[in-house]
Amino acid sequence: MKHLRRFGASHVALAYSMTTLGAGMLGSIFNFYYVKLFLNKYKISEGAFHQSQVIYMVWNAVNDPLFGYLQDNSHVPCCSQRRLSILYGAPLYSLAFLLPWFPWRSYSPDDWLSGLHLMVALCAFDAMLTFVLLAQCALFAEISGLHQSRLQLIKYNQVASLIGSSSVLFCGVLSRNMEDFAAFQAFTVLIAILACGCMLYTGFHSESRFDKKGCPPGTGDQTSSQSALSWSSIRTMTWQILTNRDFQCFVIMNFFQVFILTFFSNFTMIFAEHLIPADKLPSLAKSFMYGAGFICPQILVLSSQSLLHSIGYYRIILLSFYTEFGMALVMMALGSHHYYILAFFLTINMVIIQASFSLFNLPLADIIDSDLQKYKRSSPLSSMVFGTNALFTKPAQSLAPMLVLNILNQFGYNELKEAGVAVHDSCSLHRLMFCLVCLVPMCISALQVFAWRPFSIRNSHTVETKYTDG
Numbered sequence: 001m002k003h004l005r006r007f008g009a010s011h012v013a014l015a016y017s018m019t020t021l022g023a024g025m026l027g028s029i030f031n032f033y034y035v036k037l038f039l040n041k042y043k044i045s046e047g048a049f050h051q052s053q054v055i056y057m058v059w060n061a062v063n064d065p066l067f068g069y070l071q072d073n074s075h076v077p078c079c080s081q082r083r084l085s086i087l088y089g090a091p092l093y094s095l096a097f098l099l100p101w102f103p104w105r106s107y108s109p110d111d112w113l114s115g116l117h118l119m120v121a122l123c124a125f126d127a128m129l130t131f132v133l134l135a136q137c138a139l140f141a142e143i144s145g146l147h148q149s150r151l152q153l154i155k156y157n158q159v160a161s162l163i164g165s166s167s168v169l170f171c172g173v174l175s176r177n178m179e180d181f182a183a184f185q186a187f188t189v190l191i192a193i194l195a196c197g198c199m200l201y202t203g204f205h206s207e208s209r210f211d212k213k214g215c216p217p218g219t220g221d222q223t224s225s226q227s228a229l230s231w232s233s234i235r236t237m238t239w240q241i242l243t244n245r246d247f248q249c250f251v252i253m254n255f256f257q258v259f260i261l262t263f264f265s266n267f268t269m270i271f272a273e274h275l276i277p278a279d280k281l282p283s284l285a286k287s288f289m290y291g292a293g294f295i296c297p298q299i300l301v302l303s304s305q306s307l308l309h310s311i312g313y314y315r316i317i318l319l320s321f322y323t324e325f326g327m328a329l330v331m332m333a334l335g336s337h338h339y340y341i342l343a344f345f346l347t348i349n350m351v352i353i354q355a356s357f358s359l360f361n362l363p364l365a366d367i368i369d370s371d372l373q374k375y376k377r378s379s380p381l382s383s384m385v386f387g388t389n390a391l392f393t394k395p396a397q398s399l400a401p402m403l404v405l406n407i408l409n410q411f412g413y414n415e416l417k418e419a420g421v422a423v424h425d426s427c428s429l430h431r432l433m434f435c436l437v438c439l440v441p442m443c444i445s446a447l448q449v450f451a452w453r454p455f456s457i458r459n460s461h462t463v464e465t466k467y468t469d470g
Contacts, residue, residue, distance in 0.1 A: 012143060013152050015205035017160035019136045021197035023129070026097045028294050031265040032124060032168050033178060034100050035401055038118050041181070042107045046409055048115025050402055056122040057398030061391050063130050067069060068387020071134060073175065082142070085135035087203025092130035094196035096121075101188045130390070132199065138382035141365040142208040151308055154301070158358060162298030167191055169291025177269070177283055177290075202375050206282065224375060237381060241388050243244020245456070247367050250360075251392045252451040253317075257357055259396035260386055260444045265349045266401050268293065271433055272346060280339040289343055293350030300355040313362045314458040320356040321445040321452065328442035336434040349441055364389060366457045404436065 025119055038044045044052075078084045099121040107114045138152055170192075175184035251300050271288055281289070307316055331345045364385060372380045408414075411429045 003440065005417065009149065009152060009446070010156075012206070012346075013156035015202050016136070016139055016143065016153055018198045019090075019132065019206075020157045021160035021164045022090070022195035023093075023133060023136075023165040023450055025159045025195045025198075027129070028165045028168045029171055029188065029191060030097060030100070031262070031291065032269065032294075033171075033184075034118075034121070034268040036227050036269055037077075037100060037178065038114065038442055039405075041178075042103060042111070042114040044107075044118060045110035045113045046405065048112065049118065049405065050137070052115055052119040052122060053398040053402045055119050056126065057395045059123045060394040060397060063127055063240075064134065064387040064390030064394060066386070066387070067130050067134050068383040068385075068390075071138065071383040072381055073234070081134040082139045082208045083203050083206045085148055086132050086199055086206070087218075089132040089135070090196050090199035090203060093125075093132050093199065094192040096124040096128045097192050097195070098188060099124055101185050132392075134383050136202070137361060137364070137386040139206060139208055140361050141368045141380055141382040141385075143206075143339040150362065151305065154308070154359070154362070155305060158298040158301040161358065162302070164195075165294035166291060166297065168294045169287065172287035172290055173284070177287055178242070180328040201389060212280040237384060238388065241381065241385055244371065245454070246363075246370070247385070247389070249451055249455040250363050250367065251389055253448050253455075254360060254392045255396050256444045256448050256451070257353070258393045259361070259400050260441055261304065261353050261357055262397045262400040263404060263440055264293075264353060267404055267436075268346055268350060270341065271437055275336060275430065275433055275437070276343055286303060286343075289347050293347050294352040294354070296347075297354035297358060301358050304355075307465045308359075312458060312460065313359045314452075314455060317356050317359060317363075318449065318452055320352050321448045323352060323448075324441050324445040328438045328445070332438040332442070336430065342437075345438065362460075363455070364458065366460045369460075370457065379395055382406060407432070407436070 038049065045341075071082070071085060072080075072433075075081045078088045085212070100118070104113055104117055140150070143153065171184065171187050172178075174187055175181070178184050269286075269290060272281075272289065299452065304316065327345060327349065331342065334341060336342060368380045368382050368385050371377070371385065412434045413429060
């Protein structure tokens with residue numbers, strides 16, 4: 001019987017992690033390449049880029065609580081049941097991923113259509129990502145209340161993420177970092193098909209303990225008073241989430257984490273190409289460097305399982321902020337001409353930031369458990385908590401590229417890009433890029449320390465369960 005339970009738990013974790021595998025393949029390539037594609041290949045204007053990012057920022061923030069409310073309160077099975085949300089959302093998610101890589105026509109510089117293309121691609125991809133991954137995040141909190149079970153989900157999740165994020169490495173090698181654009185497009189189609197299959201596996205085989213919210217017979221019609229009560233209830237529940245002190249600390253810290261993660265995901269390739277000469281680090285070596293930045297975080301999390309058991313996620317996350325600050329300080333002191341150290345610094349920063357970010361489902365799950373107990377709810381508000389968190393943190397995904405591109409263009413990056421001149425030929429822009437690489441993580445990590453220290457749920461790793469598994 002014990003062996004059977006062990007096998008069952010492993011199968012549940014495998015089914016859950018398959019969505020991470022699919023989403024990891026899609027998200028790694030999308031976030032790493034779309035900025036460079038639209039700036040350097042489609043030659044989008046700065047104005048159109050900013051307009052697209054502003055619209056994306058608004059939609060990115062709004063759709064998370066919207067889908068969160070829908071998934072937690074809808075009586076439609078494809079919304080209320082987590083596995084069905086993933087099952088029906090997976091094909092559309094994979095199709096949305098393909099939108100950026102196929103131009104709608106041959107773009108001229110500053111073509112208005114490239115701006116529209118970027119806006120549609122960002123909003124469509126984020127809508128389907130939100131719909132599918134909100135359901136998966138809710139599953140994390142709802143599959144089990146046991147800390148041990150959640151750590152097993154994290155373990156399987158990191159193996160899946162390790163495999164999925166290797167798509168950046170293979171994509172870079174096969175397309176020569178997007179220089180062979182036809183090969184790049186073919187690879188994205190293959191990835192979309194594989195990712196869809198992975199997520200469909202979750203849709204067929206995963207299950208939440210609370211997936212019993214079907215619409216009872218005879219309750220299909222709602223009166224206006226019931227509707228009003230529903231909106232009143234949702235306002236009350238949202239306020240209860242927002243006034244949770246631990247939720248506030250987490251959201252502030254997470255906002256900065258999303259900002260710095262987006263900063264490195266979008267601009268590492270641009271910084272590396274311009275700060276590290278090709279004769280010091282050839283294109284193939286840079287491909288492996290980029291791949292390591294996406295693959296090694298999962299290895300780091302997997303190797304930290306004993307630490308998660310012994311000291312918990314709170315202290316590990318706090319330690320990561322101190323480490324980022326210290327590394328940035330050392331790199332700033334050494335200077336930009338230590339090319340191999342700079343390459344290592346860029347890579348290890350991506351690794352630590354992504355690794356600590358991979359643990360963020362644990363504090364959110366504890367916040368959900370705390371809310372469930374405090375207000376004696378019949379079922380957890382998993383999607384609403386994740387969605388409300390995203391309402392405040394997702395704008396950082398747009399703010400990071402907008403702010404950084406604006407700063408770079410103030411120092412002539414746009415003109416150099418159009419002329420095809422390397423940044424190391426422009427001393428002021430070279431210095432600016434190096435300062436951004438060092439000062440941004442230094443300032444962000446310092447702010448995160450102040451935001452994270454008051455978080456009070458620090459010892460959940462020592463508690464067997466917060467509520468009874470059913």
